[in-house]
Amino acid sequence: MRITGISVYQVDLPVKGGGFHQSGGRIRRSVDTSVVRVDTDAGLTGWGETCPFGADWNPAFAEGARAGMEVMAPHLIGQDPREIAAINQRMDTDLFGHPYAKSGIDIACWDILGKAAGLPVYALLGGRLVDKFPFTGFLTIDTGPEIIALIDDYRQRGCNRFEFKASGDPAVDIEMIRFMGKQMRTGDTLKVDANGGWVLDEALRVSEATRGVHVLFEQPCRSYEACRAFKESTGRPLALDECIHDVADLLRAYSDSAIDVLNIKTGRVGGLTKARQMRDLCVALGIRFYIQDMSGGEFNVAVIVHLAHSTPPGYLLSMWDCADLSETKIGRGLVRRDPDHVHRVYANEKPGFGIEPHLAVLAEPVAVYA
Numbered sequence: 001m002r003i004t005g006i007s008v009y010q011v012d013l014p015v016k017g018g019g020f021h022q023s024g025g026r027i028r029r030s031v032d033t034s035v036v037r038v039d040t041d042a043g044l045t046g047w048g049e050t051c052p053f054g055a056d057w058n059p060a061f062a063e064g065a066r067a068g069m070e071v072m073a074p075h076l077i078g079q080d081p082r083e084i085a086a087i088n089q090r091m092d093t094d095l096f097g098h099p100y101a102k103s104g105i106d107i108a109c110w111d112i113l114g115k116a117a118g119l120p121v122y123a124l125l126g127g128r129l130v131d132k133f134p135f136t137g138f139l140t141i142d143t144g145p146e147i148i149a150l151i152d153d154y155r156q157r158g159c160n161r162f163e164f165k166a167s168g169d170p171a172v173d174i175e176m177i178r179f180m181g182k183q184m185r186t187g188d189t190l191k192v193d194a195n196g197g198w199v200l201d202e203a204l205r206v207s208e209a210t211r212g213v214h215v216l217f218e219q220p221c222r223s224y225e226a227c228r229a230f231k232e233s234t235g236r237p238l239a240l241d242e243c244i245h246d247v248a249d250l251l252r253a254y255s256d257s258a259i260d261v262l263n264i265k266t267g268r269v270g271g272l273t274k275a276r277q278m279r280d281l282c283v284a285l286g287i288r289f290y291i292q293d294m295s296g297g298e299f300n301v302a303v304i305v306h307l308a309h310s311t312p313p314g315y316l317l318s319m320w321d322c323a324d325l326s327e328t329k330i331g332r333g334l335v336r337r338d339p340d341h342v343h344r345v346y347a348n349e350k351p352g353f354g355i356e357p358h359l360a361v362l363a364e365p366v367a368v369y370a
Helices: 062-076 084-094 101-118 145-156 172-183 200-209 224-234 247-255 272-285 298-308
Strands: 003-014 028-038 047-050 136-137 161-165 190-191 217-220 238-240 263-267 288-292 316-319 366-368
Touching: 003 062, 028 062, 028 101, 028 190, 047 084, 047 298, 062 084, 062 101, 062 172, 062 224, 062 366, 084 101, 084 263, 101 200, 101 272, 136 145, 136 172, 136 263, 145 366, 161 172, 217 263, 224 238, 224 247, 272 288, 288 298, 298 316
Parallel strands: 136 161, 161 190, 190 217, 217 238, 238 263, 263 288, 288 316
Antiparallel strands: 003 028, 003 366, 028 047
16 A cells, blocks of 8 residues: 555634634634545555644644645655554654654654554554543633532533643742632542743742642743652652653653643654654653643544543543544544533544545645555
């Protein structure tokens, strides 16, 4: 089997509710996602997706991912998409770094591998070890009755994990952590995600002022070195996200005793192949984790779900249905069996990822390589 063509589609996904609130007061009102189609001489087609979310969020952006695919795609024509290690080696040879540019192609090749084998991708990853996953209730920065009502609504839907994005203002964030701590019940977990929005002395200030609240801090500072210093100084539970790009970064954090939890973003590490490596290393090291992506549509969610299904019980803290951010749907095939529970999403049993594109939404490709 050989790759005969690679097509790239660009889709803007408007965010529901007027926008997604990020740390530092930023609001994302739309996300730019790239859908990748890989065609073969066997008549099989694989679909993937990559969505860096925004240039002010990561050292990557959508136009850059598409430019990276322009560099790599011509060299992949004629390659066997089922030989995914070889595909990744070729991409790494032709383009140093730039994992978001590689993610969509990697995912599309896994889709083809599953279709060629007649198996869902989770079966290729070890089997459907778990069926239902925990999910997280995302909260806005607010201390009024509306946020209390939202917490109650989440609880009624089976959620006891809560997260909010830090504002970047230590005084505001201290007040919010204290307020949220009073709303937590036995068995609840609370996470504050700063997305690197505090400098070290601010992060230390927030930690000291909230000592009485059990909270997981995620990426309090931008650099790994500052996050490690935060952990050494405070001893507070720490999740790392943006500063962990590959297994070498993960091993360094583990060796430094600077990590309790990892947020695995499938696109940020280069696709399913490398996300699986990080997942398996976390299991071996005894590190619990989240499986997410920056954003995107149904193709990205399918990758998250298949990786989650194949994860041994007890390690996955939660996954994220990022397609729920937008009313615009670029694919169909995800299973939502629990209408009373938010973000309850599952994989179907079709070969590959089991997602069919909405071709009318994708429209015409912005680039074709053959």
